[in-house]
Amino acid sequence: MDTSQLLKGVLDLAVVRVLLDGDSYGYEIVTRLREAGHESVGEASVYGTLRRLHNDGFVDSYMRPSDSGPHRKYYKLTTAGKRRLRDDAKTWRHFVETMAFLLKEEI
Amino acid sequence: MDTSQLLKGVLDLAVVRVLLDGDSYGYEIVTRLREAGHESVGEASVYGTLRRLHNDGFVDSYMRPSDSGPHRKYYKLTTAGKRRLRDDAKTWRHFVETMAFLLKEEI
């Protein structure tokens, strides 16, 4: 099983959830996701996801200088983004339950 | 969240799990998956998955006449397919745990 395929559709949810803890920027979000267990998530995937979330109005963004590198582009959840989080989390849990039902005693 | 994206990578696992219960054919597998909760899974997705699983040696196939319609193409798990099921189920569970950790108290 190609782990990267499993992220399809769920990466949005994961990124939005990270932003619920507070505004953040691409590089930090990647780090957080990897620490949480999504060890092989690609940077390009996260930056692409952020761009899409921004285009769709689920996050706002603003620049902020850093004292240890280039400027950071912070992202902030919008109201629509928070609703999106709740909806997606619900969809995800239903999906997981369906799979659990299918897989029960799979060996 | 587009539910169909969630199936990416997991449909293989779901189909293989159905086949552990006994040889089956595309049309029936679609029905079973829908009954289990994957209500909007497309036929083309399942037939495509079966073709891939067959090409990769995870299932064998054989034709069998039906008394209520056209011939059926049955699929049967190979040894490699059963191993694949165990491996994929493990990967899936790890992935689900990672998401659960991320999502905990998401509201």
Place this chain on the structure above:
DNA sequence: CGCACTACCACGCTATGCGTAGTAGTGGAC
């Protein structure tokens, strides 16, 4: 005959994660 259900296949589209490469800023080692 027409229709519904069963059963399969092929074609092309689309979404999205990833690899790779490029551009910059800071700061420490040498």
Place this chain on the structure above:
DNA sequence: GTCCACTACTACGCATAGCGTGGTAGTGCG
């Protein structure tokens, strides 16, 4: 003062795999 590591973002193009659509048949019923 040069190199390197780490930070931080962006752009380009690829690969995977699920889906929509439509086509071909077989059975059986009204």
